[in-house]
Amino acid sequence: MDLEEEEEKNENLLIDLRECYLLLSRWASSELILTCMPCVLKVASVKEESEEVQKEVEIALLALCEIGVFKVKQEQYLKEITEIIEHQQKHRNLTKLAYQSAWQFLMNRLFNDDSLEDTIVNELNFVKEATKELEALIKCMDWKKKDGEEKGGKEVKEEIVLIRWLRMIKIYYRRCRLWNEEFVWLVSSIVQLFRTAKDNYRGICKECIELLSKAANCKAVKVENLLKGAAFNMILEVIIQSTFGFSQIK
Template structure:
């Protein structure tokens, strides 16, 4: 606001606009906090359009800054004409390969702003080559911060919601699973998991926790949206299992997202039960269920995973590998594992309860679900 010229300010905040908003306030059609947001939005949109339409002396730095502010303030509520204006400036800023700190901060801010596009539909020709180049360059040179790299992936994987043709690019060309494994394993090694007091966990550990949770936002979107699987998925599941075990005695929130991701994978149609078995996911589910104290949300997710896995073997065998004999061998291994850990008791005790909760959208109920279960 301080940098706006007087004529720019006056062209945005007109008397007519103020009168209209004042009338809406009087009629209680809008709250004051929303008035402030509305006025900011009007100002940003007008500045972007007018600056972009200039034929000469276009201030690209100003446009980039305004685009970033707009994205971070208004999330994905973007009119189509402004989307076309914003995207090129943000991608251009994010593609800067200079090594100085100022340039890295600008790249990080541009990529973070790109996540503000949410799941809105965008034509591939507007972004795909640029975002691929950003990700591939980082994989070779490691020039991005963790936040910037996560943001690049989040922007791309969010596009899967409207464009399934991106699956091959994400999985086989940019190798998302391989990169996620690398990041999770590095974070698992580097975090000091033994700190128990909350005040001691502030600082580096708190930041690392945020980084891990951001990766899981992307991982869970990938599991639910992408149908392609490859040979790296066993190690991928193993990296989630390893993180769960590392965080088990100190960071319950991290354990929660690990369990949720396992449940999501178990319910995912293209996921192979054999991958879950070999990756150690089934062991983790039972480890969580056998704890003396259970988080209600984790209980639900564990039971979701157990029922999803056991459901694969009900009725006609779902042949995952194209060979009945191989599929039966997987089935046998899974059931042996479940029986070792009390599979029969768990299914008998919980199946009816889960049916009851499913009918009532259990994830929205404010009750102590674990109180209804026998601690086996």
């Protein structure tokens, strides 16, 4: 093995160690998190579309997600994460889990940095992207399999990504005050997801109901947006079904 190969091997080992550390970051020190981040962000920013590289990017973005709401200055991440999201919007090169993870990392920063709101809502069009991702997952998931039935690896992963999007949308409801007309389409997608999942995926249905309830309680949300998105119709159906015992969601 020549010197160049040895250096590459050592660099890959360091990357793996830093990703592992971030995946366990709930016990990590702030100094080490900030030491690991630039290296992992560099891996996450690779644009090559081979399957092997996509897997590396996915792991890097998952590792960054585990930092949670730990306070990080914008100059330490914003340019890279913004470029990752914008590149995906143009080229669709990332896996569904990797793309969701990039958004998750950025959305987590909202807890400590309200100034990100304009970037998330207006520059990167979170609502439009969340709607697009939900609709794509609705089309590709196998809705015939019931909760508890054995599922393949791909099916499990799609379900995990879907639930992660729903839970991230909750953060959006809680932290964002900027809204636009695209919100109606997001509400419609959540209603569509509920109706698609209600026979066999009760866990997802409960997430949808909770999401729309939070939206209804959010002062920034206009009532007409919920009406146009058919949210009230869906909630009324749930109340009627629960009251008369036709198909209770437990």
